Amino acid sequence: MKKIAIIGLGTMGPGMAARLARGGLDVTAYDIAPAALDRASAMIATAEKVLDTLGIAATGDTPVKLTSDLAEAVAGADLVIENVPEKADIKAGVYRQIDALIGPDVIVASDTSGIPITSLQAHISNPGRMVGMHWSNPPHIIPMIEVIAGAQTAPETSETIKTLIRSLGLLPVTVKKDVPGFVENRVLYALLREVIDLVEQGVVDPEDIDTCVSWGIGYKLAVIGPMALLDMAGLDIYNSVSSFLNADLADRKDVPDLVKAKIAAGTLGLKSGSGVYDYTPEKIAELQKSRAQKLVAIRRILEERA
Ligand SMILES: NC(=O)C1=CN([C@@H]2O[C@H](COP(=O)(O)OP(=O)(O)OC[C@H]3O[C@@H](n4cnc5c(N)ncnc54)[C@H](O)[C@@H]3O)[C@@H](O)[C@H]2O)C=CC1
Numbered sequence: 468m469k470k471i472a473i474i475g476l477g478t479m480g481p482g483m484a485a486r487l488a489r490g491g492l493d494v495t496a497y498d499i500a501p502a503a504l505d506r507a508s509a510m511i512a513t514a515e516k517v518l519d520t521l522g523i524a525a526t527g528d529t530p531v532k533l534t535s536d537l538a539e540a541v542a543g544a545d546l547v548i549e550n551v552p553e554k555a556d557i558k559a560g561v562y563r564q565i566d567a568l569i570g571p572d573v574i575v576a577s578d579t580s581g582i583p584i585t586s587l588q589a590h591i592s593n594p595g596r597m598v599g600m601h602w603s604n605p606p607h608i609i610p611m612i613e614v615i616a617g618a619q620t621a622p623e624t625s626e627t628i629k630t631l632i633r634s635l636g637l638l639p640v641t642v643k644k645d646v647p648g649f650v651e652n653r654v655l656y657a658l659l660r661e662v663i664d665l666v667e668q669g670v671v672d673p674e675d676i677d678t679c680v681s682w683g684i685g686y687k688l689a690v691i692g693p694m695a696l697l698d699m700a701g702l703d704i705y706n707s708v709s710s711f712l713n714a715d716l717a718d719r720k721d722v723p724d725l726v727k728a729k730i731a732a733g734t735l736g737l738k739s740g741s742g743v744y745d746y747t748p749e750k751i752a753e754l755q756k757s758r759a760q761k762l763v764a765i766r767r768i769l770e771e772r773a
């Protein structure tokens with residue numbers, strides 16, 4: 468694996484491009500939107516500084532190349548990673564475009580947050596070469612990457628991606644069934660459903676639930692995984708609490724009203740300056756810097772190299 472094309476340079480693409488290039492890979496990145504290409508250079512430069520802080524030495528010195536030409540991006544690529552919006556029709560259109568430009572042996576990976584790979588690989592002429600490669604945000608800092616095979620993914624395709632992830636010093640997690648949301652987002656969205664419900668019901672304010680989760684279960688889970696936590700608490704305790712609590716937990720099937728109202732108002736979070744909280748441009752810059760510093764410091768401790 469030498470040459471990688473990244474398609475889509477929004478929230479995820481730039482950090483991923485920087486991380487792969489730091490691993491010695493020859494990365495070319497493409498976006499359909501000129502504004503995204505303009506923003507990408509600064510985002511890649513910021514990610515590179517964080518990688519320096521993480522002590523991840525460069526194994527080559529090929530800088531990420533940016534292009535507005537899809538054919539140029541995928542020319543000679545061994546792997547194409549798709550990072551376009553989480554809309555099945557947009558992704559399908561991109562796969563059809565890529566398919567006409569690449570040979571049958573080129574691996575096509577999707578960073579989809581949870582669209583089953585089996586449905587996406589219907590748009591690729593060699594579906595055996597398509598696989599899910601789900602990074603976590605921010606992709607240059609979080610070392611875990613889910614690898615998901617669709618019904619038609621060849622076992623060697625998944626193996627090649629896992630080998631690549633390990634060669635970068637990152638952690639592949641094999642998702643054994645192509646379920647919506649895979650594993651990480653099934654867990655995260657179970658948490659987010661409950662959190663939003665508690666705020667909507669007036670049980671707790673956003674600031675307090677962030678304190679509760681970050682300094683309670685979040686802090687603990689970084690060291691003790693949830694299955695290990697069951698043993699630490701005692702399965703008898705889980706049995707007692709779950710026998711009355713599970714039936715009371717949020718179970719709504721649709722998008723919560725709080726989120727629908729914010730979307731209707733155009734308040735999407737950091738990207739629009741307001742979401743659950745309000746942000747100034749200065750506050751966003753400060754938050755991104757301090758969050759990266761703290762994530763790097765925690766990662767160094769968890770890797771026992773503080
Ligand atoms: N935002 C997050 O925290 C995470 C997102 N993901 C997934 O990664 C994928 C990308 O997500 P984001 O980076 O957040 O999205 P985004 O909306 O920030 O960026 C998507 C980029 O794709 C570009 N694009 C749209 N149509 C295109 C086309 N036809 N060809 C090339 N580029 C095109 C847009 O111009 C934009 O720059 C999605 O599937 C998402 O679910 C995965 C992990 C975390």
Ligand SMILES: Cc1ncc(C(=O)O)c(C(=O)O)c1O
Pocket residue numbers: 579580581602603604651652
């Ligand atoms: C809210 C949210 N949704 C999806 C993802 C993802 O992993 O796809 C993330 C993330 O943090 O990476 C997320 O925060």
